[in-house]
Amino acid sequence: MPGNAIKLKNNLKTDKTQGLMLMKRKEFRELVSVEEARKIINSLKVTPEKEYLALENAYGKTLAEDIITEINVPPFPRAVMDGYAVRAEDTYAGSEKVPVKLKLLGNIPAGSDEKFRISAGEAVEIATGAPIPEGADAVVMVEYTYEENETVSVLGAVTAGENIMKAGSDIRKGERVLRRGRKLGTREIGVLASTGKKEVPVLRLPIGIISTGDELVSPGENLTQGKVYDANSYTLYAGVKECGASPLLYGIVKDDENLMEKVLETAISECALILTSGSTSSGSGDVMYRLIDRAGETLAHGVNIKPGKPVVIGVIKSVPIIGLPGNPTSALMIFNEFVAPLLRKSLGAGAGTRKTEKGIMGTDLRSEGRQQLLPVGMVRGRVYPADRGSGAITSLSGADGFIEIPPKTEFIESGTPVEVTLFGEVEKPDLQISGGFCPGLDVLEDLSGLRFRTLYTGSSGGFSAIAAKTADIAGVNLPSKSKGQAEALYNIPIMKNMELSEAVLVRGYRREVGLLVRLDSTIKGLEDLPGKHLINRNRGSGIRALLDLKIEELAGEKEINKKEFTDSIHGYSSGAKSEVAVCEAVLSGKADAGVGLRNCAEKNNDIKFIKIAEEEYDFLIRKEVLDTPEVQKFLQTLGSKEFASKLPAGLQVCERTGEIIYNG
């Protein structure tokens, strides 16, 4: 591809004299800088309404008004101990040896509305929380008294005010106990309840959410040809909710200006701000931009930060509209970077209420030099890039948030401190796991109670991830066999080749690998493959490597040419990315045989398994994390009897399972 991109397209016109006149396609107008975008967004008027909610429903909401108490707390002077309400001066002479005897008038339990009046030489039994009777100015703790025949003996003196909480000494009537803008947590709810508030004035900030695009269908509906499920409606719904605002879903709107205009009209009449996603790129129609430009005012069209190019900011009938990218990860990043702070600010939170967490880069990172938001995962404070490329939803599931890479940054070194803006409330994983797919990992995760972030990259990818420090652990099953060697060795030779001195290899378990064929297939083994259609696994997969090795062995035994043998198998160079894809190809008849684990066949009633080998699936673990509680827990689970007993069919632990078998 040419390095200096020529930007041209569509509706080209020929000019007789000059030959081709290249007309620039309708490009984005001038991109605004991130700072300008922030200014524009900060200038938007997003005005909340006030609503009254029952106290129990107000949790997480923002107070719309100052709360001034109308009562004293406590409302009356009350006993803070079980005991006897007395006049302090009557007890001054009391001692253990010569107790003071007071006449007992009665008993005031908590909540009592009975009225007593205490005079000299009198006392009333009183419970914690009960109102102090008139005339009394102290409470003697029950432990320092005894009671007998309407008389209470006091074994020591109390001073005036002792064991009494004065009316209003906790919260005073007329005091502002909570300020407008305070987010209501458990404590605030407690204060509101204690001061008798049942209906609470809170802010309501209705935010309209519209997904646009002809390719979208709603989750739960049928996925017809060319369609994908709409994720943005739901991620933005959750994101808006997390900010304390009230999301309103307006569904999916096709790339059609008229349709869009109608939906926008409704949303404008009901919302304080509208978020759309999709239909903002100049490629697919740019409906949003044209609409805002026609019906209102465009404030920005494109922000000079990756992925902010498709962002549109405008106002129609004084309701701000922000158009987000269609890609769910991009949409969520732009939402958290620009929109969430606006919502929180509009709900009265202080400035800078971005949810961030400090971490350090866990790997070297090359950047393209352009200002960029990069999705990242965090594991134990270490930050890893989670970008899986164009629109991958796994970028999202693998990310806890994102970092902002400043312009002209081409390299961020491992160990550099970075600040991660979190995707709201996130539960971060305990271990970052890479490598080849194995159902045993699900068992390990379930039994250990650890949360894995698993990215199946194939075994080769696992080795690379450990070398690049982008994973804690990699599951690997790469065989290698030197000439003349009887048995294949697993993983260790590759570690040696790669000089992976920063990792250890822990013995995993054995897996039965074989051909997957239909029940009526005539294929009985590798030797039957020539002339048949095979669906192989992708390059980098250990199972693909194993098949290759087994065919080499077979060729050796039969004294035939390996290349000729594999050339005679249709699709030998194919590469399905998953076992499920392998099974599908076999079941649909597209292939006559595939290669995979016994476990895979067991799950499919219509697939037969023909064992060709047993392989070793081991775990590469970076030394740096070996002693962490998480890795130790992982190893403990791997070595446990329970794990051994719960492995699915075709997987089996061996003697050294869970032990370090090679130190790199």
Add this chain to the structure above:
Amino acid sequence: MPGNAIKLKNNLKTDKTQGLMLMKRKEFRELVSVEEARKIINSLKVTPEKEYLALENAYGKTLAEDIITEINVPPFPRAVMDGYAVRAEDTYAGSEKVPVKLKLLGNIPAGSDEKFRISAGEAVEIATGAPIPEGADAVVMVEYTYEENETVSVLGAVTAGENIMKAGSDIRKGERVLRRGRKLGTREIGVLASTGKKEVPVLRLPIGIISTGDELVSPGENLTQGKVYDANSYTLYAGVKECGASPLLYGIVKDDENLMEKVLETAISECALILTSGSTSSGSGDVMYRLIDRAGETLAHGVNIKPGKPVVIGVIKSVPIIGLPGNPTSALMIFNEFVAPLLRKSLGAGAGTRKTEKGIMGTDLRSEGRQQLLPVGMVRGRVYPADRGSGAITSLSGADGFIEIPPKTEFIESGTPVEVTLFGEVEKPDLQISGGFCPGLDVLEDLSGLRFRTLYTGSSGGFSAIAAKTADIAGVNLPSKSKGQAEALYNIPIMKNMELSEAVLVRGYRREVGLLVRLDSTIKGLEDLPGKHLINRNRGSGIRALLDLKIEELAGEKEINKKEFTDSIHGYSSGAKSEVAVCEAVLSGKADAGVGLRNCAEKNNDIKFIKIAEEEYDFLIRKEVLDTPEVQKFLQTLGSKEFASKLPAGLQVCERTGEIIYNG
């Protein structure tokens, strides 16, 4: 009080031969240790149900099942760039100078279900996200093409697979994308939407909440004699919700075993766990304990940690019941310490899912040597005790969480690292402010956008808080006047006396102080007070000190004896804790005059203000925090014109407002 407490009470019997036989009252049975309590609570079976929620309502919930995708994501190979779908091999000869010309068959927008088949020399225009047509194996970016008369010219080569995302390369059909027990945040919601899930299996953990006590009434109801508002129903409701469980309120139940049994029966049939609060102390009836003991099994009665003594743990009909203390702060601490981890664990969260934050003690702390949970506030990582004593709701509003003080700890030094268990999601304050009440502080808080945690302690308390480092700033208005001095000096002499070298004094503003009397009062000034009833402010209040000074001046002028003068004023030694209390006493006729700010009279139409002096209300600020952005913002606001213009009546800035006037 005797040091070695004699524990005895009630139903004392006399023994003719021995005189008094002291029968121990029914005391708590053996308290269990914190470790035992944790074990018991961990052994409780709190089993969630499964329910299906619409995706948009599933945010914050916990997955009840593994989510296995039934589709590939993307479901078809799709273009990741706008451009032309081609056979890669057709482009190999393409260059800027000699473009390859391909026949344009048509156009595939995103979401299209039109089917094309590309053969050699053909291309189809394609949008990002659109399905790759059959026969094509690459996409040429639009930037490297131009189009003319049904022909597209390609200016460079692409390789097979370029700009294409394969079907299932993001998420593979049959893959476990989310594990049972995963809490659903924005990302997880995005993954569920992308894989087409509309109804999500989540865990429902119904938790019954019952408040007990004859003294309780619900917020919103009338507060009759001896009653207080029920806070625990609502704090626990919010706390349970915050854990992701489903709270069910059963209201307030009186201290009556029969009533309680009925409510419990209903709750047991509907809940996985029941939380009660109150009625667990041996003083006020101990209804909960007797009930559990009779109808089920008591597992623990009292935990050996302050405030765990009233805690009851039991099981009735295999439903666990935990009785919490009645005091809201204690209830919330015990909830967060023991119950919240149980709820989170029952909902599948990993072990140790307590919300904690590290901090350092901001002040020396004396402890009683008993194992204890102490409510604390956090300001910028510094931890301060927030315990305001028995049942104060301000302990709760002043606390962000609590620390656990180990047994036999008598002293924790300022600077010691501590771990704070948070009261769930908390917004921590920006500044901790102590000292005398002033309506100007509310204005400062509102204008600065800072969040104050204000504890009105009176001016003396403010000086002490700064000395003890338990506040960042204290508002102080303490006058002092040496003999022969014409004018009173404010605050600086006290700083000198206390040798407060770690603080500076910042000039605040002037406040008009005067007598508060009824409209029809004949009182015209201090000289009219003898023979009248005065409601004075509490000791430590600057206004009280000022009144005293003014009377001294008056006595000097009139050459009368000050003591005789004050003795002739009824209630001169009284001490109302707030201005509101002063006004009430005056309005109700209990007092003929009070003392306070002009602002206070302005708010009460029936109170007249008779100015006796102007005082200075300044701010003591600890040097250690002087340069923090929060204090700088505070000072900036204090010195602003906007603040000057918004001060309420009777408060006025002066020339040096906002400046440091004394460096300690």
